[in-house]
Amino acid sequence: MNSRDTGFPRADAEHDFLRARRRQVLSRLANWLRREPDDVNIMLPFHEVVDALGWEGERRIGLRVIRLDSIVGSVDRGRDFDRRFRPTSGRVRERWERLALAARRGESIPPIEVYRVGDLHFIIDGHHRVSVAHSMRLSTIDAFVTEVRTKLNPSGIRYRGDLIVKDYRRLFLERVPLTGQARAAVILTDPWDYAELGEHVEAWGFRLMQDDGVFHDRATVAARWFADEYQPVVQMLHQADLVGDRTEAEAYMWVAGERYRLIRTHRWDDDVIEAVRSQRMQ
Template sequence: MNRDTGFPRADAEADFLRARRRQVLSRLAKWLRGEPDDVNIMLPFKEVVDALGYVSERRIGTRVITLDSIVGSVDRGRDFDRRFRPTSGRVRERWERLALAARRGESIPPIQVYRIGDLHFIIDGHHRVSVAHAMGVPTIEADVVEVRTKLDPSGIRYRGDLIVKDYRRLFLERVPLTGQSRASVVFSDAWDYSRLGEHVEAWGFRLMQDEGVFSDRATIAKRWYEEEYEPVVAMMRQADLIGDRTEAEAYLWVACERYRLIRTHRWDDEVIEAVRSRKR
């Protein structure tokens, strides 16, 4: 429990030492639990935008945002961890000066952030956010620039999640699905997006050879989903072959098994039974 002395300067100094101690204890807890290195690391704004695909941006003015929605930084990730606890004594002087101002009730200007979906990334104001966290304040004023991206940022928790988003973005550039078809093709393993992209492109090439007509990527994507993916997934549901995977994961698995077993596009009870016998 925090106990104030009644002397703002001394209390501001104690605030910083407490925040540093919490950061060190958090690192120790991560090591004891064997968690990945990126658990306590801020998300780098540029890497997030690159993974999701930049579209546009617009300034929307001053808003009150929750501290928990601030997950990353434009350029100061090394000075603070994911919860904006100081990672060293390098920021102490400025940190304590802001903590003192906050304790005295002085006016503190809004921070500046980028917004992607429900996530915020600090442009300016890392120390102010760190002090607010240390004092248990749930919200803060921010000048917000909203960034639109090709992919939704939902599901991003750690830096490692960006790999899956990046591969999904590249897959959707190769296979431009839309609407429900876009939402239904989901993998947990980033590499599966590459494998499926190759598969769909090969399917489209064979289709154009069979019909003798050129089709663009959007047309191929639509036809593959309606003529190949949906019927196969429906048969897999009836044959109880989905299991605990996503439908896309089940489809990709059985498609690979199909080519290894029979090297043909034939789908019938015999083929399904052969695939079932190899189910893991």
């Protein structure tokens, strides 16, 4: 029994709800005082996540035991609970307390229903049950799981703002369909950089087709750009110690822009790298 329990399940269920509401309000205040992003306590919307990652398919995998901390979002009830499933208002109080009372009495609680995207789970049905489980400091919950496959890996998604980067990356990979190692290697942190790099690769592909005198599809251009342009340049940047604390793709974009600004050329050689290095040292 919790040290704060009265021994009367109905009264304790009511106190559970009030504690959960108080924690939600205090969390909002703490975020405001720390000036953290507005979305730090907001549940991830399932449809926005899948749109950003690109839906490929789904399959039901049945009843599973899942970790409560893996549940990060909702299909359609994001406004009633925060990211940690604390109630955001008194709207859900009656049903919440009814479930809390049932849990305290040891009654059977039906499994929730979720979508699984990578290691993340999104509630279809069972928001109140998850909220009550959190308040009871449980670590797992039974759930009927439907697994959703996406074009992009959902790793790295923590907050709603992270979806912007994923969305721009998905669009970039549609324009520049890299595969395997090449796909994993080209990483940018600013979402707009993906749009700029996509324009750059398409321009590079146009010049390639002019030189070859034949049409190349997007997949061919992407593969040729990575092998003939990106990798050799990144290797030169490492040798010249010009990558710094950027990703390799960010270093490539920076030096490609500097190359054209300083020398007005699309070629790469030691003179280009030396000119960029000298400019950096000034």
